[in-house]
Amino acid sequence: MKNDVLKAIHYRRSVFQASFTEEEVSKEDILSILEAANAAPTHKRTQPWRFVIFRKEGLQRLGTELSRIYKSVTPAEKYTEATEITMGKKATQSNVAIALIVNYTGEVPEWEELACTAAAVENMWLAAHSLNIGGYWATPGLINHLGSFLNLEENQKCIGLFYLGHHQSEAREPIRTAIEEKIRWEE
DSSP states (O other), X not given: OOOHHHHHHHHOOBOOGGGBOSOOOOHHHHHHHHHHXXXXXXXXXXXXXXXXXXXXXHHHHHHHHHHHHHHHHSOTTTOOHHHHHHHHHHHHTSSEEEEEEEEOOSSSOHHHHHHHHHHHHHHHHHHHHHTTEEEEEXXXXXXXXXXXXXXXXXXXXXXXXXEEEXXXXXXXXXXXXXXXXXXXXXX
């Protein structure tokens, strides 16, 4: 594929925390990734994306909070100590975790601001990929309980955690069904 943008779109993949190395993701790279997010399309220029970046001790606090939430919201019959530990550990298996937040303005339908924020996340993924940094958008149900921990306002909602880390994973071929199965021409 000759076009670098199209190649990046086609070959960008989720890279999970288990594949991350100990190499630190620099603040400069994080800011480059977030600047790419900030370039996402936005209806009426509401720019609804917001981010909380966790690094170093912040990751420990995030992990502790995820474990606490799991323990407090999980019914006793479904609770396991192993899962509680795993919930917290996931946050600390990366160099960076970014809380993905939609700031609903009321100026446009909510779905449009959600779509804009998702586009910002895709830009983050592509930017990370271009820097040889792996990314993974996690959406555990626990994110619905992070509002006070993240100091969210009433009009804001966390839609996931985006984990970043350097990795040694090999590039993978995209696995998609043919586009012809998903389109209809009206001419």
